[in-house]
Amino acid sequence: FSYEASAFIVKKSGFWSKNGKLKFPSYLRISNNHYNLQWANQNRRLKNVIVVLDWVPKRSLLQPSQERQPLRKEMVQQLKETFHILDADSSKALDAEETATALKVLGVDQDEVETTQARDSLMSTIDKDKDGKVQFNELVEAMERQVHFGMEEGRHSVVVSLVEAEAIRACMHMAKGKGGILPGVDGAYVAMRALPNGAVIDAVDNFPKSKKYQDALAVQCLRFVNSDTDYAPDAIVMLKRVLGSATDDVRAQLQERESFFNAVRAARRRNQRP
DSSP states (O other): OEEEGGGOOOEETTEEOTTOOOOOOTTEEEETTTOOGGGGGSOOOOOOOOEEEEEESOGGGOEEOOOOOOOOHHHHHHHHHHHHHHOTTOOSOBOHHHHHHHHHHTTOOHHHHSSHHHHHHHHHHHOTTOSSOBOHHHHHHHHHHTGGGTOEESOEEEEEOHHHHHHHHHHHHHTTTTTSSSSSTTOOEEEEEETTTTEEEEEOTTOOOOOHHHHHHHHHHHHHHTTOOOOOHHHHHHHHHHSSOOOSOHHHHHHHHHHHHHHHHHHHSOOOOO
């Protein structure tokens, strides 16, 4: 009933816009009822994204994300500099405290590394060889997999139409007390959010909450799809990190995002008379 947001494309100036696509996080999806890809060769005005469905098909399939987001050269260089500064004993490895400091310098939310339990949990995920230390290659892999943000596979953010949202919410209320939107021990779990701030409208019983970064990233990406232009500095960092292809050509990155933004914004507006 949906497709990956990276496949989203609109018609531009009477022809298929080759530059109208943009790479989004793989867990971000769009329902066919909100925007069917067959409409891309028609003159249709785009609807704003209003409701997003947080969808967990099976709780048992939730696991840390294995998807890798290749780092650009400037990010790798920043990692090297941070690693070198914190490696005070020149052991070419960081302990748990130093790793937590490195992650905070690199923009990880303070809450994610503030407690001993949180640091230990991160170390167990990042420290692949289980030697109690984090080598540079392990830190790079962790940053590519975004393990410090608690990203999960088996969880999807789906843009739905208002009609779909109304029907799904009715099902949610019918499923109250049954453990999920569908009957069964491991049924589907859903929650609903509203843009522009991503506030939760409703959720089924025992909905497995995600880390706030994954939710915030979905919201900021969909604000971009909505042609919003006012972003906080941390939101801009998020978008620059994930939107578009992983290239070291900064100009190409900007052109890719600009082309998508302008094509989508043009599809939202009526033709302007002189």
